[in-house]
Amino acid sequence: DRTARRFAHRLAVDHRLLHPAELARAAAQDEDTVIQDLCATAALAALSHVQACEDVLPPLLTARNPRTRSAGVTALRRAGRPEQAKGFLSDRSALVRACARYVVRQHGGDPAAWYRQQCTTPDDPRVPPGAVIGLAECGDRADAGLLWPLLAHPAPGVRAAAVAGLRTLDCACAERVRPLLDDPAAGVVRETALALLPSAKELPAGWLLERTGSERPRHVRRAAFRLLAAHDAVAARRAAAGLLQDPDAKLRTWAEQSLQR
Secondary structure, X not given: OHHHHHHHHHHHHHOOOOOHHHHHHHHHHOOOHHHHHHHHHHHHHOHHHOOOHHHOHHHHHOOOOHHHHHHHHHHHHHOOOHHHHHHHOOOOOHHHHHXXXXXXXXXXXXHHHHHHHHOOOOOOOOOOHHHHHHHHHHOOHHHHHHHHHHHHOOOHHHHHHHHHHHHHXXXXXXXXXXXXXXXXXXXXXXXXXXXXXXXXXXXXXXXXXXXXXXXXXXXXXXXXXXXXXXXXXXXXXXXXXXXXXXXXXXXXXXXXXXXXX
């Protein structure tokens, strides 16, 4: 019973029945976000009273959920370990990356410079996707020059992050991004479709219609139809009519709804 478990955890926290290390483990392992926040806050509030941070910080910093990880990263500054925050600058979560940048800046560091250094070797297979999007989150439009070469990176996560970064910087030139709509990775195609949506009307309708054919991968057909829906009514109806027999149930439903409208 979720309500009972929350009530029990609140009682345990109010009466200090759990050691800070137990609270940290609960925050890291529990699937309820309310309990995660409650236990993480309580564990960090007691951090100043715990001589050894080794029992409290590691469970928070290695938690699967981003909210708990971000709490642990923010606590690094108060724990006198701000240098450890640099390792979270490329975290997969935007929230954790933002907290890491805050701690690094408070310690006199320059997150943008760190991100630029990570992105200067576009053929390096070790480039972390979090560093690519992190550069866009705290950089400027001039940093787009470092992101364009990463569109050809062998790792799909890096390519997707590069497209997302260019969109964040408002530098996603449709002509240069367009070829990635045929990328074999679904994540890259999703990001490409998002980047192309503002200029969907400028894309060739015939080129998009080709990508709704049954021989194309499902993620390509979905992205192409999404862009056609934003293109114009005629192109959207032509695409929808061709997708009524598509093997993907979701696409068939979208096509039917489009024709009904």
